[in-house]
Amino acid sequence: MTEAAPEIRVKALRxxxxxxxxxxxxxxxxxxxxxxxxxxxxxxxxxxxxKHLTGLLSPDSGEIWFGDREISxxxxxxxxxxxxxxxxxxxxxxxxDSLSVAENVSFPPWYHGxxxxxxxxxxxxxxxxxxxxxxxxxxRVSELSGGERKRVALARALIMEPRVVFFDEPTTGLxxxxxxxxxxxxxxxxxxxxxxxxxxxxxIAAVLTVADQVSLIHDxxxxxxxxxxxxxxxxxxxxxxxxxxxxxxAALGG
Amino acid sequence: xxxxxxxxxxxxxxxxxxxxFHLGRYSILSVRALLxxxxxxxxxxxxxxxxxxxGVDSLFxxxxxxxxxxxxxxxxxxxxxxxxxxxxxxxxxxxxxxxRELGPVLTALMVTGRVGSSMAAxxxxxxxxxxxxxxxxxAAEPVKYxxxxxxxxxxxxxxxxxxxxxxxxxxxxxxxxxxxxxxxxQFAGRIEDIVxxxxxxxxxxxxxxxxxxxxxVGCYAGFYCRGGAEGVGRATxxxxxxxxxxxxxxxxxxxxxxx
Numbered sequence: 001m002t003e004a005a006p007e008i009r010v011k012a013l014r015x016x017x018x019x020x021x022x023x024x025x026x027x028x029x030x031x032x033x034x035x036x037x038x039x040x041x042x043x044x045x046x047x048x049x050x051k052h053l054t055g056l057l058s059p060d061s062g063e064i065w066f067g068d069r070e071i072s073x074x075x076x077x078x079x080x081x082x083x084x085x086x087x088x089x090x091x092x093x094x095x096x097d098s099l100s101v102a103e104n105v106s107f108p109p110w111y112h113g114x115x116x117x118x119x120x121x122x123x124x125x126x127x128x129x130x131x132x133x134x135x136x137x138x139x140r141v142s143e144l145s146g147g148e149r150k151r152v153a154l155a156r157a158l159i160m161e162p163r164v165v166f167f168d169e170p171t172t173g174l175x176x177x178x179x180x181x182x183x184x185x186x187x188x189x190x191x192x193x194x195x196x197x198x199x200x201x202x203x204i205a206a207v208l209t210v211a212d213q214v215s216l217i218h219d220x221x222x223x224x225x226x227x228x229x230x231x232x233x234x235x236x237x238x239x240x241x242x243x244x245x246x247x248x249x250a251a252l253g254g
Numbered sequence: 255x256x257x258x259x260x261x262x263x264x265x266x267x268x269x270x271x272x273x274x275f276h277l278g279r280y281s282i283l284s285v286r287a288l289l290x291x292x293x294x295x296x297x298x299x300x301x302x303x304x305x306x307x308x309g310v311d312s313l314f315x316x317x318x319x320x321x322x323x324x325x326x327x328x329x330x331x332x333x334x335x336x337x338x339x340x341x342x343x344x345x346x347x348x349x350x351x352x353x354r355e356l357g358p359v360l361t362a363l364m365v366t367g368r369v370g371s372s373m374a375a376x377x378x379x380x381x382x383x384x385x386x387x388x389x390x391x392x393a394a395e396p397v398k399y400x401x402x403x404x405x406x407x408x409x410x411x412x413x414x415x416x417x418x419x420x421x422x423x424x425x426x427x428x429x430x431x432x433x434x435x436x437x438x439x440q441f442a443g444r445i446e447d448i449v450x451x452x453x454x455x456x457x458x459x460x461x462x463x464x465x466x467x468x469x470x471v472g473c474y475a476g477f478y479c480r481g482g483a484e485g486v487g488r489a490t491x492x493x494x495x496x497x498x499x500x501x502x503x504x505x506x507x508x509x510x511x512x513x
Contacts (some may be wrong), residue, residue, distance in 0.1 A: 055391075084393050094384040096385055243342040
């Protein structure tokens with residue numbers, strides 16, 4: 001692969017909830033058109049970082065640059081313009097219970113009025129078909145399995161053809177077969193649309209097979225950013241613990 | 255618990271600060287929702303859906319409440335008025351009480367129980383399952399999409415429900431009066447002389463205000479819900495209790511100003 005340009009740059013990001021400082025000066029650069037994994041232990045600050053990247057949380061200090069725009073101090077109007085170029089796959093899908101599968105997927109273009117209804121219907125059909133959900137357009141959210149919800153949520157995240165797609169622990173709670181499918185979806189998203197993928201996860205197997213770049217957040221700071229090979233060969237104790245813990249868990253599970 | 259008992263000043267201070275915080279955040283949310291009604295995109299279907307939920311779906315319970323309220327009120331006053339041979343004042347008194355007070359307040363309380371609680375439950379469930387965050391990330395303004403239609407539906411539909419409740423209440427009173435041996439002319443004859451259009455309109459204005467209160471409080475409780483299933487339950491109960499108190503206090507203030 002050719003050298004990738006930076007898509008998102010995070011500088012000295014800090015966030016405290018009450019007495020607990022979750023992010024203690026996070027610095028990281030996420031690469032355009034690549035699959036960027038942000039990994040770390042549960043409670044390590046991954047999801048908080050993701051909420052900052054999507055503007056759901058404001059930092060106490062620090063900067064977040066999306067291309068050449070600083071988003072952490074901007075108003076909601078500027079942020080909403082950028083959000084139209086983002087897609088987020090929530091951990092549990094966050095689908096709207098009151099809507100059908102097709103209505104969920106078509107919600108962003110319907111709300112913004114950016115696509116003709118016929119074009120939206122075609123895109124919904126194509127995306128659902130691509131994600132193995134053809135024929136389920138009229139199903140209610142409550143009728144879907146966990147894996148189906150993830151796929152519908154991914155279709156919704158992709159329908160506006162975003163420049164950046166965020167995945168919040170996409171394989172958590174899925175069986176190994178579905179996890180592999182989700183990993184393929186992430187790679188497919190990158191290859192098909194050229195989108196930047198930012199995956200928050202603690203799935204070591206996915207990191208080593210899917211990621212172009214890995215960043216490990218530990219105790220509120222980013223202690224490593226590099227290729228999966230750099231990650232695997234790192235001598236940093238926290239990285240070694242993470243890898244061996246993951247491998248031991250995989251061995252026990254397997 | 256012991257620390258609360260031992261340090262009542264700190265508890266009261268914290269409660270006061272919490273109240274100011276919630277009042278401020280509630281004011282910002284409800285004003286934003288009101289202003290958003292006039293900003294594009296205009297999704298008329300969402301507004302109509304909420305009006306159906308607040309108005310049409312509450313019709314049965316409002317008619318039932320209005321009929322029995324008018325009936326029981328007549329039952330109570332007819333005995334006393336007979337002692338003074340003032341049977342001809344039963345009808346105007348029932349009509350006055352229904353239009354000025356009982357219609358607006360009881361309709362608001364019934365709709366709070368049915369709609370305010372359901373709004374709080376629905377929005378808090380959306381909050382804890384990250385659906386509201388999903389709207390935000392899709393650049394779909396959640397206040398405009400979720401709160402504005404509900405508040406507008408409350409403001410528009412409560413006066414209509416109240417008007418129906420007023421009419422049904424007077425009819426209920428009339429039916430009871432006839433059963434209790436009052437002459438139909440005696441009941442209805444002086445209503446027109448004593449009950450003025452302003453009495454009816456002021457009652458409807460009050461009910462629009464109550465509609466705003468019950469929907470905005472329900473939405474606020476849901477929108478800022480915290481925690482899982484327990485948080486949903488707390489938000490729902492809190493919305494109903496706060497709405498009831500706010501409606502009764504607001505009723506007192508508005509009545510003192512209007513009449």
